[in-house]
Amino acid sequence: MAQVEATTQREIAAEPEKVFDALADYNGTRSEVLPEQFSEYEVREGGDGEGTVVHWKLQATSKRVRDCLLEVGEPADGELVEKDRNSSMVTTWRVTPGARTNSARVTVTSVWNGAGGIGGFFEKTFAPKGLARIYDDLLARLASKVE
Numbered sequence: 001m002a003q004v005e006a007t008t009q010r011e012i013a014a015e016p017e018k019v020f021d022a023l024a025d026y027n028g029t030r031s032e033v034l035p036e037q038f039s040e041y042e043v044r045e046g047g048d049g050e051g052t053v054v055h056w057k058l059q060a061t062s063k064r065v066r067d068c069l070l071e072v073g074e075p076a077d078g079e080l081v082e083k084d085r086n087s088s089m090v091t092t093w094r095v096t097p098g099a100r101t102n103s104a105r106v107t108v109t110s111v112w113n114g115a116g117g118i119g120g121f122f123e124k125t126f127a128p129k130g131l132a133r134i135y136d137d138l139l140a141r142l143a144s145k146v147e
Helices: 016-024 029-033 117-146
Strands: 003-012 038-045 053-059 065-073 079-084 090-097 104-113
Touching: 003 117, 016 029, 016 079, 016 090, 016 104, 016 117, 029 117, 104 117
Parallel strands: none
Antiparallel strands: 003 104, 038 053, 053 065, 065 079, 079 090, 090 104
């Protein structure tokens, strides 16, 4: 089993704190910016950053649906970490000051233990690109919400 990693980032024309607060708002903003690949969204505990437990299904491909139950932590300033209780997937959202004044750079990275064999080869080759497209869509929706 090889580790699979998908990363995408976007510069958003808003203060980093505002962007981080929107990402950490699982009761409001987060559910509003999810693309159609996410379904059955439900906040089960908390709802604002650290200590939140949230559920969703992620339709990564036409045949692949992940049932995710995520625990949210904030291990560092400007960082949200979502650990899936149902798999090895960990998604880290980092919000840092952007290159321009009053902007934020958001980087999202998901890692998980991939399958072995030929299936693992295809997963490692294609899954990061597909997941990056999904998160790029989410970040575009987030940008239009907070800019």
